[in-house]
Amino acid sequence: MTETPPPRRARAEIDLGALRANVRTLRARVAPHVRIMAVVKADAYGHGAVRCARAALEAGADWLGTATPHEALALRAAGITDVPVMCWLWTPGDPWDQGIEAGLDMSVSGMWALEEVVEAARRTGGTARVQLKADTGLGRNGCQPADWPELVGAALKAEADGLVKVTGLWSHFACADEPHHPSIAAQLDVFRSLLDHAEKAGVEPEVRHIANSPATLTLPEAHFDLVRPGIAVYGVSPSPELGTSAELGLRPVMSLKASVALVKWVPAGHGVSYGHHYVTDAETTLGLVPLGYADGVPRHASGRGPVLVDGTVRTVAGRVAMDQFVVDLGGDDPAPGTEAVLFGPGDRGEPTAEDWAVAADTIAYEIVTRIGARVPRVYLGG
Numbered sequence: 485m486t487e488t489p490p491p492r493r494a495r496a497e498i499d500l501g502a503l504r505a506n507v508r509t510l511r512a513r514v515a516p517h518v519r520i521m522a523v524v525k526a527d528a529y530g531h532g533a534v535r536c537a538r539a540a541l542e543a544g545a546d547w548l549g550t551a552t553p554h555e556a557l558a559l560r561a562a563g564i565t566d567v568p569v570m571c572w573l574w575t576p577g578d579p580w581d582q583g584i585e586a587g588l589d590m591s592v593s594g595m596w597a598l599e600e601v602v603e604a605a606r607r608t609g610g611t612a613r614v615q616l617k618a619d620t621g622l623g624r625n626g627c628q629p630a631d632w633p634e635l636v637g638a639a640l641k642a643e644a645d646g647l648v649k650v651t652g653l654w655s656h657f658a659c660a661d662e663p664h665h666p667s668i669a670a671q672l673d674v675f676r677s678l679l680d681h682a683e684k685a686g687v688e689p690e691v692r693h694i695a696n697s698p699a700t701l702t703l704p705e706a707h708f709d710l711v712r713p714g715i716a717v718y719g720v721s722p723s724p725e726l727g728t729s730a731e732l733g734l735r736p737v738m739s740l741k742a743s744v745a746l747v748k749w750v751p752a753g754h755g756v757s758y759g760h761h762y763v764t765d766a767e768t769t770l771g772l773v774p775l776g777y778a779d780g781v782p783r784h785a786s787g788r789g790p791v792l793v794d795g796t797v798r799t800v801a802g803r804v805a806m807d808q809f810v811v812d813l814g815g816d817d818p819a820p821g822t823e824a825v826l827f828g829p830g831d832r833g834e835p836t837a838e839d840w841a842v843a844a845d846t847i848a849y850e851i852v853t854r855i856g857a858r859v860p861r862v863y864l865g866g
């Protein structure tokens with residue numbers, strides 16, 4: 485049998501040169517002693533974890549960060565063995581033994597996790613690299629300030645027993661993407677006092693950190709020893725309030741493109757796609773774009789999502805279906821196979837992921853992260 489050629493339907497182009505440039509831009513925004521952890525969780529926000537991790541390291545990132553231990557172990561399995569990798573979303577029964585063997589920095593937010601990691605250290609005979617996470621006000625993961633002394637004390641005891649090394653003290657912001665939000669200063673105050681407590685008790689962390697992308701870009705007082713940018717590495721603005729990616733000096737890394745699968749003339753009054761929420765008001769041409777919500781095109785952007793076809797930005801006509809949607813081409817008649825660009829950097833007139841976020845009433849993080857596995861990633865820039 486001859487080999488099946490790669491799909492022509494659609495692709496997500498990943499510009500690794502842009503990713504490297506973004507890391508260098510972030511590097512220039514922090515003091516020389518501040519280390520950069522490139523966050524590559526969720527398959528590098530949909531961009532491909534291993535390729536993006538390598539590119540980020542080439543451009544000067546010092547650490548990698550993931551949510552789950554399995555994501556972190558996959559980086560190690562891919563041969564990324566010589567840099568610290570931290571993961572922070574642990575569930576009881578997760579692979580602590582493998583985390584110790586792989587030298588992962590494992591986040592601990594409560595006593596159950598410390599107990600499991602200490603058990604694993606006893607079993608494996610290794611010393612676990614543990615980072616203690618404080619909830620300084622986000623109200624999500626992390627140890628409550630009231631429980632911090634108990635967690636710190638137990639971690640120090642395990643350290644004295646040679647079972648763990650407390651490598652980091654850290655937290656996460658709730659509203660860093662809303663400049664001057666009062667919770668920012670309040671969280672920093674709590675973080676400083678929890679650091680003070682832990683250090684007076686005897687913890688000597690390698691790194692103290694709280695800054696995500698918005699804090700990396702706008703809050704130097706939150707940089708401490710390390711920053712943890714995610715979305716900025718991928719060249720996407722964390723929020724419209726902080727400016728567009730171009731205004732932030734970032735370049736979007738992902739471009740989502742499809743090949744128009746069909747162009748046809750239809751008369752006035754023709755319903756388009758499920759539910760007939762769009763009806764042509766004159767004789768026109770319709771273009772079929774072979775991407776749908778199974779590929780991560782948000783159904784919520786039905787009737788609103790922008791697409792560049794043959795030099796003109798069109799709008800999704802009617803509902804986004806599972807595998808396809810339609811644009812009204814207004815009588816233009818491009819050849820089937822013509823490129824349709826859903827989003828990219830924006831400098832060739834194409835929409836951006838930030839435009840799709842507005843159209844889908846969501847955040848640009850969700851737009852890039854949800855591009856599905858059926859869409860091949862095509863890497864540019866080495």
Ligand SMILES: Cc1ncc(COP(=O)(O)O)c(C=O)c1O
Binds near residue numbers: 656697713714
């Ligand atoms: C704990 C933690 N740190 C850092 C990040 C990176 O955030 P951002 O993509 O806003 O830079 C995330 C992502 O949500 C996170 O969960």
